Amino acid sequence: xxxxxVPVIVFAGLLALLAVGLKxxxxxxxxxxxxxxxxxxxxxxxxxxxxxxxxxxxxxxxxLVNVWASWCASxxxxxxxxRELARRGVPVYGIDYKDARADAVDWLNTLxxxxxxxxxxxxxxxxxxxxxxxxxxxxxxxxxxVVRHKHIGxxxxxxxxxxxxxxxxxxxxxxxx
Amino acid sequence: xxxxxxxxxxxxxxxMALAQAGFALCGAWRGRVRWMQVADSAVTGxxxxxxxxxxxxxxxxxxxxxxxxxxxxxxxxxxPWFYRLAAVWGAHxxxxxxxxxxxxxxxxxxxxxxxELPEAxxxxxxxxxxxxxxxxxxxxxxxxxxxxRLFPAPMEGRDLNPLLQxxxxxxxxxxxxxxxxxxxxxxxxxxxxxxxxxLDAAWARWSRPWTLAAWTFLTVGIAxxxxxxxxxxxxxxxxxxxxxxxxxxxxxxxxxxxxHSLAVTEKRGVLKxxxxxxxxxxxxxxxxxTFIVRSGVLNSVHAFATxxxxxxxxxxxxxxxxxGSLAVYAWRAPLIRSRGRFDLLSRETMLLFNNAxxxxxxxxxxLGTLYPLIVDAMGLGKISVGxxxxxxVFVPIMVPLLVLAGIGPMVRWKVQGAGALARKLxxxxxxxxxxxxxALWWIVNTSPEAVLGLTLAVWIAWTSLQxxxxxxxxxxxxVRALRQIPRGFWGMTLAHLGIAVFVAGVTVVSTFGxxxxxxxxxxxxxxxxxxTWRFGGVHPVEGPNYTAQEGSVTVLRDSxxxxxxxxxxxxxxxxxxxxxxxxxEAGVFRDLYVSLGERLPGDGAWSLRVQYKPLxxxxxxxxxxxxxxxxxxxxxxxxxxxxxxxxxxxxxxxxVTV
Numbered sequence: 001x002x003x004x005x006v007p008v009i010v011f012a013g014l015l016a017l018l019a020v021g022l023k024x025x026x027x028x029x030x031x032x033x034x035x036x037x038x039x040x041x042x043x044x045x046x047x048x049x050x051x052x053x054x055x056x057x058x059x060x061x062x063x064l065v066n067v068w069a070s071w072c073a074s075x076x077x078x079x080x081x082x083r084e085l086a087r088r089g090v091p092v093y094g095i096d097y098k099d100a101r102a103d104a105v106d107w108l109n110t111l112x113x114x115x116x117x118x119x120x121x122x123x124x125x126x127x128x129x130x131x132x133x134x135x136x137x138x139x140x141x142x143x144x145x146v147v148r149h150k151h152i153g154x155x156x157x158x159x160x161x162x163x164x165x166x167x168x169x170x171x172x173x174x175x176x177x
Numbered sequence: 178x179x180x181x182x183x184x185x186x187x188x189x190x191x192x193m194a195l196a197q198a199g200f201a202l203c204g205a206w207r208g209r210v211r212w213m214q215v216a217d218s219a220v221t222g223x224x225x226x227x228x229x230x231x232x233x234x235x236x237x238x239x240x241x242x243x244x245x246x247x248x249x250x251x252x253x254x255x256x257p258w259f260y261r262l263a264a265v266w267g268a269h270x271x272x273x274x275x276x277x278x279x280x281x282x283x284x285x286x287x288x289x290x291x292x293e294l295p296e297a298x299x300x301x302x303x304x305x306x307x308x309x310x311x312x313x314x315x316x317x318x319x320x321x322x323x324x325x326r327l328f329p330a331p332m333e334g335r336d337l338n339p340l341l342q343x344x345x346x347x348x349x350x351x352x353x354x355x356x357x358x359x360x361x362x363x364x365x366x367x368x369x370x371x372x373x374x375x376l377d378a379a380w381a382r383w384s385r386p387w388t389l390a391a392w393t394f395l396t397v398g399i400a401x402x403x404x405x406x407x408x409x410x411x412x413x414x415x416x417x418x419x420x421x422x423x424x425x426x427x428x429x430x431x432x433x434x435x436x437h438s439l440a441v442t443e444k445r446g447v448l449k450x451x452x453x454x455x456x457x458x459x460x461x462x463x464x465x466x467t468f469i470v471r472s473g474v475l476n477s478v479h480a481f482a483t484x485x486x487x488x489x490x491x492x493x494x495x496x497x498x499x500x501g502s503l504a505v506y507a508w509r510a511p512l513i514r515s516r517g518r519f520d521l522l523s524r525e526t527m528l529l530f531n532n533a534x535x536x537x538x539x540x541x542x543x544l545g546t547l548y549p550l551i552v553d554a555m556g557l558g559k560i561s562v563g564x565x566x567x568x569x570v571f572v573p574i575m576v577p578l579l580v581l582a583g584i585g586p587m588v589r590w591k592v593q594g595a596g597a598l599a600r601k602l603x604x605x606x607x608x609x610x611x612x613x614x615x616a617l618w619w620i621v622n623t624s625p626e627a628v629l630g631l632t633l634a635v636w637i638a639w640t641s642l643q644x645x646x647x648x649x650x651x652x653x654x655x656v657r658a659l660r661q662i663p664r665g666f667w668g669m670t671l672a673h674l675g676i677a678v679f680v681a682g683v684t685v686v687s688t689f690g691x692x693x694x695x696x697x698x699x700x701x702x703x704x705x706x707x708x709t710w711r712f713g714g715v716h717p718v719e720g721p722n723y724t725a726q727e728g729s730v731t732v733l734r735d736s737x738x739x740x741x742x743x744x745x746x747x748x749x750x751x752x753x754x755x756x757x758x759x760x761x762e763a764g765v766f767r768d769l770y771v772s773l774g775e776r777l778p779g780d781g782a783w784s785l786r787v788q789y790k791p792l793x794x795x796x797x798x799x800x801x802x803x804x805x806x807x808x809x810x811x812x813x814x815x816x817x818x819x820x821x822x823x824x825x826x827x828x829x830x831x832x833v834t835v
Contacts, residue, residue: 004450004506004507004510004511005507007454007457007506008500008503008504008506008507011499011500011503014547015492015495015496017547018492018495073410073412076774077755079775080775106694107694110695110777110784111694111777112778
């Protein structure tokens with residue numbers, strides 16, 4: 001008798017899980033990192049394995065950290081906007097997430113490297129600390145290295161003009177005060 | 178007024194669904210034939226009103242009635258008329274309406290083709306389907322009414338998601354839903370049998386054609402989705418292990434297990450409670466798929482329609498349908514007795530292994546899909562599970578399954594001598610061995626996966642054809658014997674051959690496919706995979722509701738032009754997000770594939786992705802063969818003949834079938 005009840009019990013557990021999952025909408029609940037200092041990291045540079053990059057490299061300026069990967073289709077769609085940000089003088093740092101070094105370098109060579117520097121994160125360790133849910137994601141850091149905003153998904157026309165650039169301007173104004 | 182009529186029709190359809198469920202189930206319980214007949218009329222009425230609602234929504238799209246919020250959100254007067262009609266199911270509300278319409282069509286089909294079933298059983302089936310339908314109609318009316326008005330009405334609509342403006346998307350969701358919803362028939366048969374306490378070989382035989390039909394549609398639907406992703410997402414991949422794809426793959430795996438275990442239950446009367454459970458699982462996974470796609474629990478590239486508030490309702494719906502049926506299972510299944518024994522080496526055991534592996538595969542995909550959610554719910558942050566996980570865990574499950582697909586059909590029911598089996602398999606083993614050696618020699622940079630894949634493809638193809646041959650071997654008139662082979666057997670053979678074709682396609686394209694990301698200026702050329710790819714530059718073109726940059730790439734082989742490819746990068750005027758249209762020259766043995774990347778600094782240079790994809794078509798062709806096999810099995814005349822004979826026997830004995 002009892003073993004026939006197993007499916008319904010397992011299902012009840014699953015249902016409870018889904019109910020909790022519903023409350024955690026990835027789009028509405030902001031990242032717990034917002035308002036907190038960015039998680040520290042120390043890892044090799046994508047282009048130069050012997051060079052170590054760390055959070056300290058970002059300090060002192062308003063910067064964007066863009067998590068991307070060469071296997072990610074939306075990153076390719078997003079890349080022109082990253083270039084556009086770089087063109088407008090916003091420093092963008094990259095985290096190359098769960099990727100192969102050769103593929104990633106290749107990708108940047110064809111699409112144009114717009115990053116000030118890219119950290120190589122082949123196993124997704126840094127991504128885990130940063131609460132990366134999927135690629136691409138973009139974090140906006142203020143001059144004190146505090147995460148001020150997280151954009152999930154590819155940056156497009158609208159999020160560039162209405163969301164990211166105004167925030168960068170505001171954070172820069174804050175920093176000079 | 179017309180949209181209100183649609184809304185009203187939906188409300189009437191809900192009352193019909195409730196009447197159908199109530200009268201059918203109570204009628205079966207109390208043994209009232211009249212009540213059950215009322216349920217029959219309710220089925221027809223419900224189909225009528227849902228069709229009216231669907232027609233009204235389609236008309237609102239066709240006539241650009243932007244006062245309907247759903248139309249304004251998903252259409253535009255510049256959209257060509259066929260996309261305006263396809264836009265009916267381009268987002269959440271409309272796809273739900275399509276879901277219910279398809280459910281009504283399936284219910285009607287059950288009503289029409291099951292007149293020979295015992296009345297009480299048939300009524301229970303219709304009753305369970307009525308409950309499912311009522312739940313969905315209630316969901317639609319309460320949270321997702323497609324007929325909500327906008328005031329003031331906007332002048333212009335916000336256009337259909339550009340990714341969806343494509344032929345693949347006109348046909349893909351209806352096919353997929355035919356499969357999803359089709360499993361509701363097998364589900365209802367299972368629950369009805371549990372309720373009535375009659376779980377026997379006859380029940381399995383009644384379920385089989387319906388399950389095969391649903392499985393066929395689902396197979397076609399998934400293949401179309403894969404094909405669409407291949408040419409529309411501009412990436413050249415054919416499967417992404419995206420949550421939405423997984424949502425359709427899980428019921429497919431469960432359904433595949435179900436069609437095999439139904440065979441055991443029908444032929445041998447064993448594995449009954451497992452088969453019932455599988456029928457419940459297959460439909461539950463379909464519902465879970467709907468939930469995953471529609472609620473925003475998991476995000477993905479497909480996140481077209483996400484809304485967490487609706488998720489609560491879907492959860493209640495899942496609790497009702499899945500939880501309810503599993504509770505019935507817990508209550509009634511202990512009464513099921515499986516008689517009949519079988520040896521360790523027998524067809525039954527083979528199919529049991531098949532089921533075990535397919536179930537493990539389904540659970541693997543389920544875990545991979547839900548794992549990010551579990552981690553998140555426990556407060557450990559957000560992670561995503563990608564193709565590395567699936568490739569790692571899926572191959573070890575699939576390899577023994579494919580080996581088994583070759584052996585299983587050779588093995589006799591009940592008991593099989595090991596020596597005789599070994600003799601039967603000798604030739605197939607030899608052929609596969611030769612294939613392995615050839616593959617080893619042919620593939621210079623030996624990749625073990627490729628050798629394995631090709632060997633397995635040969636193995637399955639050989640054993641399937643041998644199965645046909647063995648049916649003829651000892652016959653004095655082989656041509657006549659060929660015609661006497663039952664359609665279901667042809668179906669199985671074709672479906673298994675489809676697996677071989679599919680495996681060959683997957684193996685070859687992933688081993689010998691060539692992919693290059695290039696920076697090309699006009700006039701540049703590049704040699705890859707024995708072809709010369711010459712870039713002719715990019716010029717703007719205009720579509721009805723988009724502008725595009727169109728590249729031209731000429732592909733030459735030995736200085737003769739093989740193909741002129743025109744990949745596009747489109748910007749749709751209203752929603753402004755860019756989409757890629759790959760330029761593809763398709764062939765039986767290879768596809769030439771170019772997608773346009775970005776404009777690069779410099780004299781008209783662009784980034785291009787150039788791909789040579791050998792045997793990529795075999796992937797979808799194999800899936801299509803499986804689907805045709807399923808259709809052959811579903812239409813085997815045997816099912817109807819047996820049904821008629823049973824009925825006649827019951828009448829002859831003067832039995833009351835109520």
